[in-house]
Amino acid sequence: MTLKLGVIGIGAIGKDHIKRIHHKLSRASIVAVSDVNREQTDAFLSQECISAMYFENGIDLIQSKDVDAILVTSWGPTHEEFVLAAVEAGKFVFCEKPLAVTAEGCRQIVDAEIKAGKRLVQVGFMRRFDRGYRQLRNVISEQEMGLPLILNCAHRAPAAPGFFGDMAISDSLVHEFDVLRWLLQDDYVSAQVIQPRGTRLCDEGLQDPHVILLRTRDGILINIESFVNCQYGYDIQCNIICESGTVSLPEPSSLQRRHNARLSTEIIVDWQERFVDAFDVELQEWIDATLAGEMNGPSAWDGYVVAVTADVCLKAKHSGAIEAIDIPEKPTFYQ
Numbered sequence: 001m002t003l004k005l006g007v008i009g010i011g012a013i014g015k016d017h018i019k020r021i022h023h024k025l026s027r028a029s030i031v032a033v034s035d036v037n038r039e040q041t042d043a044f045l046s047q048e049c050i051s052a053m054y055f056e057n058g059i060d061l062i063q064s065k066d067v068d069a070i071l072v073t074s075w076g077p078t079h080e081e082f083v084l085a086a087v088e089a090g091k092f093v094f095c096e097k098p099l100a101v102t103a104e105g106c107r108q109i110v111d112a113e114i115k116a117g118k119r120l121v122q123v124g125f126m127r128r129f130d131r132g133y134r135q136l137r138n139v140i141s142e143q144e145m146g147l148p149l150i151l152n153c154a155h156r157a158p159a160a161p162g163f164f165g166d167m168a169i170s171d172s173l174v175h176e177f178d179v180l181r182w183l184l185q186d187d188y189v190s191a192q193v194i195q196p197r198g199t200r201l202c203d204e205g206l207q208d209p210h211v212i213l214l215r216t217r218d219g220i221l222i223n224i225e226s227f228v229n230c231q232y233g234y235d236i237q238c239n240i241i242c243e244s245g246t247v248s249l250p251e252p253s254s255l256q257r258r259h260n261a262r263l264s265t266e267i268i269v270d271w272q273e274r275f276v277d278a279f280d281v282e283l284q285e286w287i288d289a290t291l292a293g294e295m296n297g298p299s300a301w302d303g304y305v306v307a308v309t310a311d312v313c314l315k316a317k318h319s320g321a322i323e324a325i326d327i328p329e330k331p332t333f334y335q
């Protein structure tokens, strides 16, 4: 059986996902697309030799009898409406982060899914599907080096636009907020945001870098450096200090060159390449699970917890204080 997919939002990641589904993955086909920019959409489909129905309105695509399941890859503020419509239609939906741009919006989706009585929503936190992060999680869950005590992480990107402001936390660090709680099987209880000397190599008025200190329910201290104008590359670091040793996320594989009296490797420069394998595994597992009528990935509840965490981090950024992260008890529906 082939899963007939509709994609809403044919921009950077929408195109990436359509290309991987059409050219690389199995058991799914792109049968419908929707984007407010029709010209861009038609040009892309023609370039990729993909024949798909075009819907001007994402809701019509969701409700189409020719669409089995939906990918939401449009701008963040549009996600809540489309995900709620997919839940109402009883269709599986893969929504790129964020699930919604507010915690309240995420909670609406959680409540709608519980009311529908079936888990239909997966959120695009692809790092859970990265081989390196999965290896880290095994080391922690098997207590190979005892209990984790401290995590030192970094989310660095070469450059960010002047409007990126709070988005370094709400749009980028959401990946750390999700993958670290999944990796530790723990949850956050407080956040502090410290702003060191700012780099001059960024747009006027942008504060960068930030340091975010999270404390977990089990007492683990997490230090995350967010530096989105680091100039040199796209660099994701995760180092875990345990009772009897340390373990780190592996560097992405790269050729090692010895040339002109230098020993060198490359550094990746954008998000598309850094987790390309994780995106493939994430979507193939989602396709397979959806065909089996299951949802095993990051849930709407995970999207809600991340949104709550991001909101508190932004509050801490502006207050300068240590702020409590109050995450409600996880509904049994999501156990």
Ligand SMILES: NC(=O)C1=CN([C@@H]2O[C@H](COP(=O)(O)OP(=O)(O)OC[C@H]3O[C@@H](n4cnc5c(N)ncnc54)[C@H](O)[C@@H]3O)[C@@H](O)[C@H]2O)C=CC1
Pocket: 008, 009, 010, 011, 012, 013, 014, 034, 035, 036, 037, 058, 073, 074, 075, 076, 078, 096, 097, 098, 124, 125, 126, 171, 271
């Ligand atoms: N998992 C990851 O690592 C990444 C996730 N993302 C997420 O994916 C989403 C899209 O990001 P990008 O592809 O970078 O943005 P983009 O701006 O390149 O593409 C967004 C597309 O959505 C379309 N769009 C906007 N409103 C629409 C509507 N009402 N109906 C249909 N189409 C609409 C736009 O015309 C545009 O083509 C964002 O939520 C972003 O956070 C983006 C990059 C990486």
Ligand SMILES: O=C1[C@@H](O)[C@H](O)[C@@H](O)[C@H](O)[C@H]1O
Pocket: 157, 171, 172, 175, 271
């Ligand atoms: O989700 C992503 C982008 O939307 C975001 O803008 C980047 O900073 C992240 O690294 C990438 O994974």
